[in-house]
Amino acid sequence: MRPVSRARARREALAVALVDAAEKTIADEGLQGLNARDLARHVGCALGAIYNVFPDLDAIVHEVNARTLAAFEGFVAERGRPAAGKRRGHRAAIAELVDLAEAYLDFAAANQPRWRAVFEHHIAAPAAAPPDWYRDDQRRMFSLVERPLAALRPDLDDDERMLFARTMFSAVHGIVVFGLDEKLISIPVAVLGEQVRMFVTTLADGLITGGSRP
Amino acid sequence: MRPVSRARARREALAVALVDAAEKTIADEGLQGLNARDLARHVGCALGAIYNVFPDLDAIVHEVNARTLAAFEGFVAERGRPAAGKRRGHRAAIAELVDLAEAYLDFAAANQPRWRAVFEHHIAAPAAAPPDWYRDDQRRMFSLVERPLAALRPDLDDDERMLFARTMFSAVHGIVVFGLDEKLISIPVAVLGEQVRMFVTTLADGLITGGSRP
Secondary structure, rough: OOOOOOHHHHHHHHHHHHHHHHHHHHHOOHHHOOOOHHHHHHHHOOOHHHHHHHHOOOHHHHHHHHHHHHHHHHHHHOOOHHHHHHOOOOHHHHHHHHHHHHHHHHHHHHOHHHHHHHHHHHOOOOOOOOOHHHHHHHHHHHHHHHHHHHHHHOOOOHHHHHHHHHHHHHHHHHHHHHHHHHOOOOOOOHHHHHHHHHHHHHHHHHHHHHHOOO | OOOOOOHHHHHHHHHHHHHHHHHHHHHEEEHOOHHHHHHHHOOOHHHHHHHOOOHHHHHHHHHHHHEEEEHHHHHHHHHHHHHHHHHOOHHHHHHHHHHHHHHHHHHHHHHHHHHHHHHHHHOOOOOOOOOOOHHHHHHHHHHHHHHHHHHOOOOHHHHHHHHHHHHHHHHHHHHHHHHHHHHHOOOOHHHHHHHHHHHHHHHHOOOOHHOOOO
């Protein structure tokens, strides 16, 4: 254990303040609104001080995105799965997948700029690969999908299941992102929810059919 | 017919030059690279002259996006559907959907920044609804999906079919966008192609199952 140090405590406090400020900016204005100068002004530090605690702005965005992913996991855990207890086998697994997809939609709708930042980030900075701990966070999100998938298709091996979980996740993401964009024009979240339910149920039906085919 | 006018011909020529320059910038650097000052410099006109021919930059981006959509339609038409002729009924329809999704992936992979601009645009400018002609272009793209969908599910009415076509389109879009992003890290386009094929086939299986259910 390293000795307690006032300098380190100050660095820690500054790091937290910077992530807090970046989180607020992203939630209000999206990733576009973020820049080092305003961030320094918000927390009341010199511009250069940011780079004493973080290598670059990307590192701060990763911290914010990790918080958003954790908030999403909390949101899913809080909603629970009331339907799953009463059903068995395929029906329970399908209900779980539908619940997850609906949670995804509701969370994304309620946290749009923050949610977008999770997925837009490495578009803005293609050179910076996310740190390992952040990839683990992402994997944990995919694994939520893998469990019910295993119930629907016990014949898939680990790699196949992981790949399909990713595919399903990306597909729902596409529907949600498209739908929320269109919301500016016409699709209400309720209709989008119906779309997501129908989609997940149909895909699950196809998975079961594909699994029972010789 | 309006009389021929030198002034109008000049305006037309400037409009084309501006869209050409914007298209090049977007293809090279993406939407972020676009700004009025550089655009004026590239075509050799005054900054204010842009606004004599277009109300704003958004209008230019819509023109570029319309070209991209037209290029995609051309790409799909050029590839044809070799599989469709030899098969019938459900099999032909599934093959057509798989071909479309693969074309989508290949086109997106080969034209990444231009393709992203089509979907990111009203994220950048949420206030500006796209013009009607542009929405018609988008609808034509969805309608490519509706035809094979009608063969799989003749029981769906027009609205249901349109909604499912949109859903399917958005889902494939999500898989492609996610996959191409991940490509920076690991997923090669060939694996992504396999993922897209498996996905579309599974969804189509589910549609057929859902349609035959009482």
